[in-house]
Amino acid sequence: MKFIDAHIHLCDPEYSEIIEKIIEDAKNNNVIALVSNSMDYKTSLKSLELAKKYNGLVFAALGVHPWGIETLPQNEIEATIELISNLNQEDRKYVVAIGEIGLDITYTKKKGVKELQYEVFNKMLKLAEKLSLPVIIHSRGTSQEVAEVLTSYNLKKVLFHWFSRPISLLSKLIERGYYITEGPPVLYSKGIRENVKKVPIEHLLTETDGPVRFSGPFKGRLTTPAFIPLVVEEIAKLKKMNVEDAACQILKNFENFFGIKIS
Template sequence: MLFDTHVHLNVSQFDEDREEVMARANEAGVKFMVVVGFDHETIPKAIELAEANEFIYAAVGWHPVDAVDMTDKELKWLEQLAAHPKVVALGEMGLDYHWDKSPKEVQKDVFRKQIQLAKKVNMPIIIHNREATEDIIQILQEEKAEDVGGIMHCYNDSTAYVQACLDMNFYISLGGPVTFKNATMPKEVAKEVPLDRLLIETDCPFLAPHPNRGKRNEPAYVKLVAEQIANLRNISIEEVSEATTNNALNLFNIKL
């Protein structure tokens, strides 16, 4: 039994075959997934998919690339959606210094506001980080994000930062890059993170794992991530699957 903690089945890349993609995931042993909404268009679709499918849950948040588009109205909207029974986390949120649509200071302000909201509604957060690790950790520490904890989504950074994340009650989630031949950091992280603090994801349709790299990713491929982690840790895929699924169920407070 696998739990894909971060999917974007709510984007247009799946408009032609969404049902088939979900069926393939189920056949691959993916029994749970969280669809992440991150803007005006994808948030309602995440809710819709969660309402229509028992095995799907939703996360709602504002992506840092689009931070300039978030006003108090959107923040209030997120607060209202947090009360939905199928919404299990706020996010993705964070900082993205790769793209330049939203100035860094705007991103930081929007990030802080969403952390504060998460503490208000007592909900874990999903962190998007691109080229901004030190600023993200600083803001999480300053805002006392350990009160709610959450996920370092698609972690692709040095092991040097892992302990700071664990100390703030965050889980480390690994995706497709852990299978890439030239990706040394995710592999080291996969071996070092305590099994009870590890999660797996696809971030589909992005970052498809080997041997599908460069193609559209989909939730069924999370099994490839689990297999790679099992190989790196020299344990069975069943052990990885059980641990990461239980971790996700606990974090998202999902009762079976």
């Protein structure tokens, strides 16, 4: 069986000293593709570097995350847009999406941050539209707003990473052809388990969002791609499928979504 991790932060400082171990963990567990999601300019450069270094295993998603957007140096957003717009033909091959981008007002009540997040999110979506790249979306507490913003764009490949709620929005997203990713919470979160039951398997991808830490059977453990087989096993149970079929379909979804052939 082969597995995929469509959303991991390989450039996170928590992984910097152990990146070789993380890559080995992926290989040892038959995780054959990882999408390194970025947070800002620096991590976008780093994701690109990792995709080159681990060619064929790591793929890069470049962009600016909504968290801490107000603390970024003034020219950073423009620098990231320029980086992505001006990728040469060679570098472009390693970039499979714009991400992680989105909206999140959970952690800040500061004035002007919401407006700034909308502004940057719109810039990122415009860029994805221009370059015909898929988008990987962070929508914590904002999935309705994100779904609304997306109606202004002609984007076919949209991935709601760690989609949580409201479950009532799910059918609308699927109707539009969007995908969702779920990860380790599949084993212990009631809401996430309900999402997995509801989403057609053809629109589902797997992720770790590492190094984010998890609860349930993962409590106290370093998050690595080694968690993915357990996630797929649980998805298969919830979908009443055999695990080989589930793994195979998720791999196919990955290829369809990112437009690359890995198997």
